[in-house]
Amino acid sequence: MLPALWLYALESVFLVSLISLIGIAALSIKSKRLQKFLIYVISFSAGALLGDAFIHLIPEISKPAGLTIQISVYILAGIILFFILEKILHWQHCHEPETKSHIHPFAYINLVGDAFHNFLDGIIIAASYLISVPVGLATTIAVVFHEIPQEIGDFSILIHGGFSKSKALALNFLSALAAILGAILTLWLGSTITNLEIILTAIAAGGFIYIASSDLIPELHKHSTKLSLSLLQLIAFILGILVMAALLLLE
Numbered sequence: 001m002l003p004a005l006w007l008y009a010l011e012s013v014f015l016v017s018l019i020s021l022i023g024i025a026a027l028s029i030k031s032k033r034l035q036k037f038l039i040y041v042i043s044f045s046a047g048a049l050l051g052d053a054f055i056h057l058i059p060e061i062s063k064p065a066g067l068t069i070q071i072s073v074y075i076l077a078g079i080i081l082f083f084i085l086e087k088i089l090h091w092q093h094c095h096e097p098e099t100k101s102h103i104h105p106f107a108y109i110n111l112v113g114d115a116f117h118n119f120l121d122g123i124i125i126a127a128s129y130l131i132s133v134p135v136g137l138a139t140t141i142a143v144v145f146h147e148i149p150q151e152i153g154d155f156s157i158l159i160h161g162g163f164s165k166s167k168a169l170a171l172n173f174l175s176a177l178a179a180i181l182g183a184i185l186t187l188w189l190g191s192t193i194t195n196l197e198i199i200l201t202a203i204a205a206g207g208f209i210y211i212a213s214s215d216l217i218p219e220l221h222k223h224s225t226k227l228s229l230s231l232l233q234l235i236a237f238i239l240g241i242l243v244m245a246a247l248l249l250l251e
Contacts, residue, residue, distance in 0.1 A: 020176035023155025047240025078206020122182025130197035
């Protein structure tokens with residue numbers, strides 16, 4: 001029988017993987033309505049990611065001896081890692097004319113990139129559970145809300161790249177299962193490598209800060225055409241932070 005920690009982590013990662021199936025539901029929603037909905041999910045996600053990084057992850061790994069230079073370096077390494085990952089994905093975009101006769105290379109590249117991204121999500125969630133169950137839960141919630149627009153976008157890319165709806169859904173789900181491999185690897189190595197969870201959690205915090213600051217917040221600015229929209233985005237953003245803060249009550 002698996003230890004409780006393993007069960008919590010693997011159940012959380014599997015839940016995140018199921019979000020890959022949300023793409024099929026998004027097809028029934030008009031694009032304009034979907035965009036309006038997603039922008040508030042993105043706002044909440046940005047707040048949740050930053051809230052998790054600054055309220056849960058960094059404070060927890062800093063408890064033993066305060067925030068040291070070493071931990072700061074790991075956080076910066078996380079920012080650099082996600083910067084490199086994003087650059088690689090941008091470099092590999094396909095610019096061939098769209099046709100229905102073949103699968104575009106960018107669709108396969110997106111699958112590989114998404115699988116690696118999900119693998120990292122599994123590592124991040126498992127490392128958070130190695131710190132504590134409340135921290136793992138907070139990180140899972142932050143990842144879930146980040147994955148909703150991400151998975152809808154990935155599903156759309158696969159459809160645009162030439163895959164059928166059913167194949168795109170199946171491939172997107174298989175890609176999402178890479179998170180389980182990342183979690184298992186982290187939980188296994190965590191029992192043999194000293195302080196691995198601290199290193200991985202610091203890198204995760206850096207990754208969350210990078211994603212929220214360089215990807216999500218700039219996206220919000222693109223859709224801030226009216227004061228009312230900006231205020232609603234701000235409310236959703238603050239709500240994401242407050243949810244992370246409320247989870248401190250579980251500790």
